[in-house]
Amino acid sequence: MGRESMVSQDLIQQLLALPEPAAQRRFLKEHIHLLDDQSVNALKEQADQLLREDLHRALQAAELLLHLAELTANPLHRAQGLLAKAHARSFGGLGEYEQAVALLDEAAGIYRAHNRPVDEARAQIGRIWSLAQLGRYGEALETGQWASRILEENAEWLWLAKLTTNLGVIHRRLREDATALALYDQARDLYDRLGAEEEAERALARLEQNRSTVLRNLGRFEASIQASQNALEMLTHSGQHAGAARARQNLAVTYFILGRYNEALELLDQARSFFLADGRLRDAILVELFVSDCLLQLRRFTDVLDKCSQIRGLFTELGTHLEVAQTILNEAVAYAGLRRYGQALGSLDEARRMFKEEDNSVWVACTDLERAAVLHRQGQFEASLQVAQECAQVFKSHDLPIEAARAYLIAARAAAALNRHDQARRLATETLAVGESKDIPALTYQSHHLLGTLATAQRDVQEALAECDRAIEELERLRGRLMVEFRADFLEDKQAVYEDVVCLCLDLDQPRRGLEYAERAKSRALLDLLAYRLDLGVETRGAEDRCLIEELMRLRAQRDQSYRRWESREDLQVRGGLPFQYKGKRSDSFNGGRHKVQQDVLALEKQITELWHRLLIRNADYARDACLWQVRTEPVQPYLDPDTLLLEYFIAHQELVVFLVTAGAVQARRLPIDLARVQRLVQFLWLNLRAVPRTNSGRASTLTTNAQGILCQLDELLIAPLGDALAPYSRLIVVPHGPLHYLPFQALYDGRTYLLERHEISHLPGASVLRYCCEAQPAASGLLAFGHSYGGRLPYAVQEARSIAELSGGHAFLEEKATPARLRAVASNCRALHLAAHGNFRPDNPLFSGLSLADGWLTTLDIFNLRLNASLVTLSACQTGCSVVGGGDELLGLMRAFLYAGTASLILSLWAVEDRSTAHLMETLYLKLAQGWRKGTALRHAQLQLIEGRSSDEKATGAAYSHPYFWAPFFLVGDAGTL
16 A cells, blocks of 8 residues: 555544545645545445444445545545445335435446546446336346446456346346356356455455355255355454345345244344344344244244334335335335235236336235135135136246245145145145245245145045144244244134144043143143243343343333323223223313323333334243253143042034043043033123113112023023033043134033032143142242222222231231332242233233232232242122133133242132122131142132122121122132132
């Protein structure tokens, strides 16, 4: 490097070290006599370097170049500034492609006017990239041909390699991946010719990133992963942080296709965080598009629609029509997943038109394939088959094996629905071959399941069972790669394979094996939480979590403050209800303000949920551990005493199966009932229950008779057919399924007595959970009771907590002392924990179901942060036992959170409970627990006392509490033994 060049470099370093733009401009003016072409070149090199590290400073450097050109009045200096500014606008991730093209055209014009064709050709490289992003492919290719000739004639191999790379980008966007790969390989040969030049090495790293994309599209996944990892290593080593983030993004998309969902989401989160921090808008919203791809596979359709509605407008503003169309396509798939087929087809039409305008036949076929899937769901099997086969031909002609396999699969399903079994089997076998050769579980599990269905149709039960078993192995491999909180939604549409296997096992008279598959289908996330002690707490596990945790804490405090403004001031006679559902007469201004607060709270809760999920994704190392992917079921029979019968209900293809499990045997019975009728009866029962609080005493007996009539019909359907098997057992453990979770089994009525009067009853979300409840090691002693009257509206809650503490020799925290912070501080050291308060079930977001304490709410999210050693937790409030029944029969709500936190058993409520009668029931319950009774026996005794009109063995309640509304909401989950 010559002395003049060193002076230029030194001046530029001094210039860029100045903190303010005004100071930098003054420096340029003061040193203009020292600044020459070498200084301009040095500043341009710095701008290019900063573009890879710090977009804001790169833009500043570009503006300084333009200002320098004004001072020197040299048009060639201005061309350098235009190039720097255009590259920042385009390559920098801002996505301002139209502006970039205009800047580059001006620069090219300057070079043309000065008869500098090589510089003009160089200027076209960035222009080709920007034109490709804008979908102006013909213009970009024409420009590329001219520039390639100029660069080749002048032996400008580095610039020719860069140009060839951008030509590959055009073909990649057109999904002409084989052509793109050939161009990338040409570019790599050119870089190899240049040897170890620093600029060539940096460009080669970016080239590897582009190669990884087309290798993935061509189904060459190992090579794609290797290329991404090579690019990431080189880009990180050379300080190209933005490029490294894009390499992570590319690797994430490959992992996503291979079903490594959590790893994909984790890498996308890392890339998004960098792009947002560096102000690279286009890159950040592109990440959101890829995230929406993942969320589609996880069946989080509402999240996809929310995300796409935001990024669609942003892509439209940027003018990137391909990404707009891809976003609309994802919206269509989400609509279809929500069974909003009219909207799905409308979005598919819009996306197809845009892909057609881009002359992108592959993306047109992708859109048509989604249409074929919708047609199948609408029962138009012939049309679905034809469209899917046409799509497969397009994909095959472009050497895209994964897309072709997806088309074969949809065609196979349509052929099966048309009873063309040989055709369906051939297509499914082709799909399976691709899935196995590329190791894509999403394809292999669906192929095996379809082959099992076809075997069932031919009455080959053994073959059907073998195929379905393979399908479940692959499905569970996929499920295991997910962060645990995403597993319920993911499994929502995948229960059919488990249902098929259960039915096949029963056909083969293998009830024990059938029970195992029923358990593998149910409440898996909870069991994984218990078995592997997965951590769902909101806590910092690494330095990278700190900012996220701080934001979570800020949003939660803001949410709690807003929620207090949301709550109704109306008097309550029950310990719950949704405060925002108040329907009394209020002024328009009140209602308008209340609606605004409600929307604010819901928006905050959505942000909190998303941040919590991001935290869990970051720390889901278990999703990478293959030894944890195999679903395990726990033995239940060793934990059943001779007096206990476990009833596990399982719905398989609208047929109700009941497994009857004792310490020595497993039987199964199919109940020939109409499940729709069961659901109607449950709805009628809930209407009856809701009427009780508003009914005067004169009509109470009528409601009781009506309720008994409904409960008698339910008993005839669910219990009476099992009567002979139930009779020898004094204790029942009920494991419901689907809508049966909302049914109070203890209140089923045989015309003379309730089921509770005949048996002691407890519940489980899944039979495998019993082991963890029975093997829990509770604290040695101690009872804590929390009582909060919700502003004086629930006086018996305070009385109840005080009485229970006195009966049990425990300690009570009442009113202002009953705070969430106090509970978190003391809960881990007690054997029994009692919470009497106002409760709120949130079916829209069960993460925020909870209990109202002195200075805030104890929500499901808070409970995930508790560590309990309790034998019993009693939630003496409304609807604390209500859960959203998610995919895989996962129960989302307070029950799951408390079992995860470590309690051996819970007493919960199914509906809004009355304040006074609840206090009576709880006092009787704890009196018997203090005398050493079993938890199940004590709860049964307390409920029987209300049925009989007594609060204890000595005195009458003075109120008619015999209606199931008063005593039946409470049920015991988990270990029913003594405290």
